Amino acid sequence: MYEIKLPKVLFLTLVIARHFHKKHFINTNDLADLANEFANNLVRLRKDKKDYKYLEDTNFGGLRGNFSTLLTLRGLVKRGSRIVSYYGIGRDDRILNALLKGDIVLKPDDFTAHTANEKLKDLLETEAKLLTIRETQAHIKQRLERGDLPLERDHTNFPKESVVVSPSGQYFLRVLVNNYVNQGKKTIEYNLVNLWSGSKFKKKNIHPLFVIPSESDSWSKIYVIKNEDLFPHKPILLKLDTERMICTDKSGNTYQLYSLEEAIQTFSKQDENIPQRLSYDWDAVKTQNCESEAQEREVKEDEFSIFLEKFLNWGKSFSIDGKDVADIKVSSSGGPDVRLTFSGGTTQPLELEHNWKNYLDHDHQSNHAFSNCWVFAEENWDAQKVMRLFKTVKAEHNNRVPDVFLCLEGGQRRAYRANWEEETFEDVQLSFPNS
Structure with missing residues (x-):
């Protein structure tokens, strides 16, 4: 049996992920919104602010800042008409899968995790260590205060970014460690989304600065890559082999690493590369790096969050059609999004x-996986519209067309069963705890 002491923000995220059966997060706002609903009593005291409720913080910093240094970027996916970043805890879902299966047990009174699996222990300890590394690297102001780096912040152009300028006029942006690629921790993955996003390149000619951590120093070694080398491929993730000192992207393109001293002596300066900077398009970079195969999973979790918020009011227990719902889980199959489990053990796809x-x-x-399925939609209930839409296909597709509709009607949570012959809807019993 292993006991792992977890940082509070990691512990909180695991608790939220377990409660909402959510393995991925679109961004820190997504996670902070869940935290506000689920644990809004948490307070972080600060010397300059009394009773500072960091879960309600709407600016960078507070809990959102903590989440940004906790999560691992998984990639870019489509969310409706937009392409957004999505994140998780670790490089894959092993930690959260184990948590949902009960192979990891959380103890809230002392922020510890318990497991009998040594590999899970190592994964949890790695994420806790990475959080410390990312937080330390994120506080570039504290690193500059040591006085041994020939760099300073540009507060005018980049007040909230880790952008620094050299005495020679080169601009650098510190990119964060994303995660370790292999178990030996010799290859580190770096997240370049913050480099490419927004309009930074329009302001200045910026080069990415990579910090390699050691066991004792999160700022152990510093290397830089020329942005001229990155522009042809515009990768959002880079892997750095710290033994062979080789840096590659997912397509196998390699990038030369330079010491900070070499960069200050030879790299292009703040106002150079104007044609490349003018032609640069962040939307095109997102489209180039978008992972279409991850879209369905992310959309499912997005819709599940909406269902939890608007229909269940962040609870997971309710009664419908005379049955008590004991659990709700996001489906991992290609069928309906979630499965309701009733107290008697039967299930209902939704x-x-x-x-x-x-x-x-x-x-x-047209899909047999949707036989006897119910449906919920965020759109306001319109009985005539729903009857018109679904009756046209009911005769042909029979039980693959839902009979039961969970909905929001004028802000009220309702459920209806269709009477197709009479073209009417009947109320389905629906009740919620404390309502």
């Missing part, structure tokens, strides 16, 4: 949509 028409747009009525 598809989650933004609009009622989406069920038909996705052609679920």
Whole structure:
């Protein structure tokens, strides 16, 4: 049996992920919103602010800042019409899978995790260590205060970014460690989204600065890559082999590493590379790096969060059609989004949509996996519209067209069962704890 002391922000994130069965987060806002609902009693005291509730912090810093140094970037995915970053705890889902299966047990009174699996212990300890490394590297102001780096902040152009300028006029942005690539921790992955996003290149000609941590020093070694080398491929993740000192992207392109001293002596300066900077397009970079295969999973979790917030009011227990719902889980299959488990042990598939028409747009009525499925949509309930949409396909597709509709009607949570012959809807019993 192993006991692992966890940083509070890591412990909180694991608790939230377990409660909401959520393995991925679109950004720190996504996670902070869940934290506000689930644990809004947490308070972090600061000397300059009394009773500073960091879960309600809307600016960078506070809990959002903590989350940004905790999470590992998994990639870019489509979310509706937008392409956004999505994150997780660790490079894969092993920690959260183990947590949901009960192979990791959390103890809230002392922020510890317990497991009988040594590999899970190592994974948890690695994430705790990485959080410390990222937080230390994120506080570049404290590193500059040592006085041994020929760099200073540009507070005018980049007041909230880790951008520094050399006496020779080169600009650098410190990119954060994303995660370790292998068990031996000899290869480190770095996250370059902060380099490419926004309009930084429009302001200045910036080069990425990489910090290699050691066991005792999060700022052990510093290397730089020329932005001219990155521009042709514009990778968002780079792997750095710290033994062979080779840096590559996912396509196998290699990038030469330079010492900070070499960079200050030879790299292009703040106002150079104007044609490349003017032609640069962050939206094009996102499209180039978007992982379409991850889209379905992320959309499922996005819709599940909406269902939890708007229909369940962040609870997970309710009664419907005379049955008590004991658990709700996001489905990992290609079928309906979630599965309701009733107290008697039976289950009910439930598809989650933004609009009622989406069920038909996705052609679920032609998929046998959606037989006897119920449906919830975020769109306000309109009985005539729903009857018109679904009755046209009911005769052909039978039980693959839902009979039960969970909905929001004028802000009220309701459930209806369709009477297709009479073209009417009947109320389905629905009740929630404390309501």
